[in-house]
Amino acid sequence: MKKLRRNGRRSAVREPLSRVRVLRAAIEIADREGIDAVTMRRLGEELGVEAMSLYHHVRSKDEIAAGIVDLLISEIPAAERGGDWRAAIRGRALAAREHLRKHPWVFRLITGTQGLSPALLRHYDSVIGDMLRGGLSHQLTHTAMHVLSSRTLGFTEDLFLGNDRGPEVVKAAFAEINSGKYPAIAESIKDIHHDDDVEFVYGLDLILDGFERARHGPQPRSKKSEIDPRHLAKAHLER
Amino acid sequence: MKKLRRNGRRSAVREPLSRVRVLRAAIEIADREGIDAVTMRRLGEELGVEAMSLYHHVRSKDEIAAGIVDLLISEIPAAERGGDWRAAIRGRALAAREHLRKHPWVFRLITGTQGLSPALLRHYDSVIGDMLRGGLSHQLTHTAMHVLSSRTLGFTEDLFLGNDRGPEVVKAAFAEINSGKYPAIAESIKDIHHDDDVEFVYGLDLILDGFERARHGPQPRSKKSEIDPRHLAKAHLER
DNA sequence: CTCACTGGTTTACACTGTAAGCCTGTGGGG
DNA sequence: CCCCACAGGCTTACAGTGTAAACCAGTGAG
Numbered sequence: 001m002k003k004l005r006r007n008g009r010r011s012a013v014r015e016p017l018s019r020v021r022v023l024r025a026a027i028e029i030a031d032r033e034g035i036d037a038v039t040m041r042r043l044g045e046e047l048g049v050e051a052m053s054l055y056h057h058v059r060s061k062d063e064i065a066a067g068i069v070d071l072l073i074s075e076i077p078a079a080e081r082g083g084d085w086r087a088a089i090r091g092r093a094l095a096a097r098e099h100l101r102k103h104p105w106v107f108r109l110i111t112g113t114q115g116l117s118p119a120l121l122r123h124y125d126s127v128i129g130d131m132l133r134g135g136l137s138h139q140l141t142h143t144a145m146h147v148l149s150s151r152t153l154g155f156t157e158d159l160f161l162g163n164d165r166g167p168e169v170v171k172a173a174f175a176e177i178n179s180g181k182y183p184a185i186a187e188s189i190k191d192i193h194h195d196d197d198v199e200f201v202y203g204l205d206l207i208l209d210g211f212e213r214a215r216h217g218p219q220p221r222s223k224k225s226e227i228d229p230r231h232l233a234k235a236h237l238e239r
Numbered sequence: 240m241k242k243l244r245r246n247g248r249r250s251a252v253r254e255p256l257s258r259v260r261v262l263r264a265a266i267e268i269a270d271r272e273g274i275d276a277v278t279m280r281r282l283g284e285e286l287g288v289e290a291m292s293l294y295h296h297v298r299s300k301d302e303i304a305a306g307i308v309d310l311l312i313s314e315i316p317a318a319e320r321g322g323d324w325r326a327a328i329r330g331r332a333l334a335a336r337e338h339l340r341k342h343p344w345v346f347r348l349i350t351g352t353q354g355l356s357p358a359l360l361r362h363y364d365s366v367i368g369d370m371l372r373g374g375l376s377h378q379l380t381h382t383a384m385h386v387l388s389s390r391t392l393g394f395t396e397d398l399f400l401g402n403d404r405g406p407e408v409v410k411a412a413f414a415e416i417n418s419g420k421y422p423a424i425a426e427s428i429k430d431i432h433h434d435d436d437v438e439f440v441y442g443l444d445l446i447l448d449g450f451e452r453a454r455h456g457p458q459p460r461s462k463k464s465e466i467d468p469r470h471l472a473k474a475h476l477e478r
Numbered sequence: 479c480t481c482a483c484t485g486g487t488t489t490a491c492a493c494t495g496t497a498a499g500c501c502t503g504t505g506g507g508g
Numbered sequence: 509c510c511c512c513a514c515a516g517g518c519t520t521a522c523a524g525t526g527t528a529a530a531c532c533a534g535t536g537a538g
Contacts, residue, residue: 256516288517288518289517289519291519291520292516292517292518295516295517296516
């Protein structure tokens, strides 16, 4: 890179295209006009460039989708540490929610994208790290991730056993996880007896029991004031 | 209908096209070749007919998507009644899961479809009915639906305050709900103080507290044997 | 000076959903 | 019984999609 602008003569013509510039432009269009408005030609137009030029920076449109997802997730601000494991995860979940809420179309993108995002894995890795540090067993951590999946990022995904995606994707996922980049995930996966059905029912019962308990005694409704106001956007629906 | 085949002379040529036949064919293709393989021309081919003929039975491709979603959800077998509210909901959730598992691509369809499916509303109506019968307050029911949404059907959706879809969709949704067709939903919505953020955090904390509790004491793991085997398909991933 | 390469363009293609109009067999009304 | 409206098929056509392939201008290295 340094080598590129060695002589300091910045070509004043226009900002050169780049992968992230493409992604940024795509995000902008999606925010303004909806995700369906993001086409290669429209994207080119936005960047003052012909559609085909994009392919010098991006392999395909699918890669753009994946890139957007990864970029946005990677920009979830890190919640501050401190407190017990629950507070830590709570902070992460709220930060993610707040951040991604600005781009509601991204959930549709995530469920549509196949192949897993490094940023997403890092996010999970952090959450799992919190749990392990908090003393949850591997098994319990595993289950908790299942139950929480929709809460920590806003969408449900049987990440590792992608129903839809083929088995080769699952294999690749395992390889990636065991690459050393995601120590908490890898750690938590050891010696796990995984059964999708059991996980599901466990989480279901946990929730149901929680409400049954709440039904008697003082219903422990969260007060708005208890939520860290930094994470709260104004409710976007009045009624 | 009777009028149509009045003289009993069934035209032996071929089964006449119809809306549900189109939907059924689409489901079949999606199951075999993935949802992306479902194009109008492919669909026509499957039915031995030209693509444009489909438009005599279906308004658009989006309507096909919506139709499929509705059809599949409507075919979730009703779990038998009896037991407390938790058992009832448990049964419904497992039945839905088991049924929709056969068509994993449907979740992508659901999140992509806008406008709400009557069958989906009926499903929610049943679940909410279970809760009210079980003695949960309106407020608690409301919150419980939020927390459970991903569990009772397998996907997360802020149904009523669709982030992505416009506000006119939300308005239509309210109108539909108050049409009298979904008494439990309408009932449970009365006098509700809804705040998306509060709902979210409440559910989050409920889950976290559940696991904190599970961390000490005997971890109440569900045994596979406890699950009604009728609802269990063999795990579809060995590892 | 030249030569390879980077990063833009142009053209072209296969494939999508669907609008518009045509054609024909059939069932109901005169 | 005949006619005719029409349901339900077909044909053609079009605008818009992603992207392969070839082309071309500028530029930095040898």
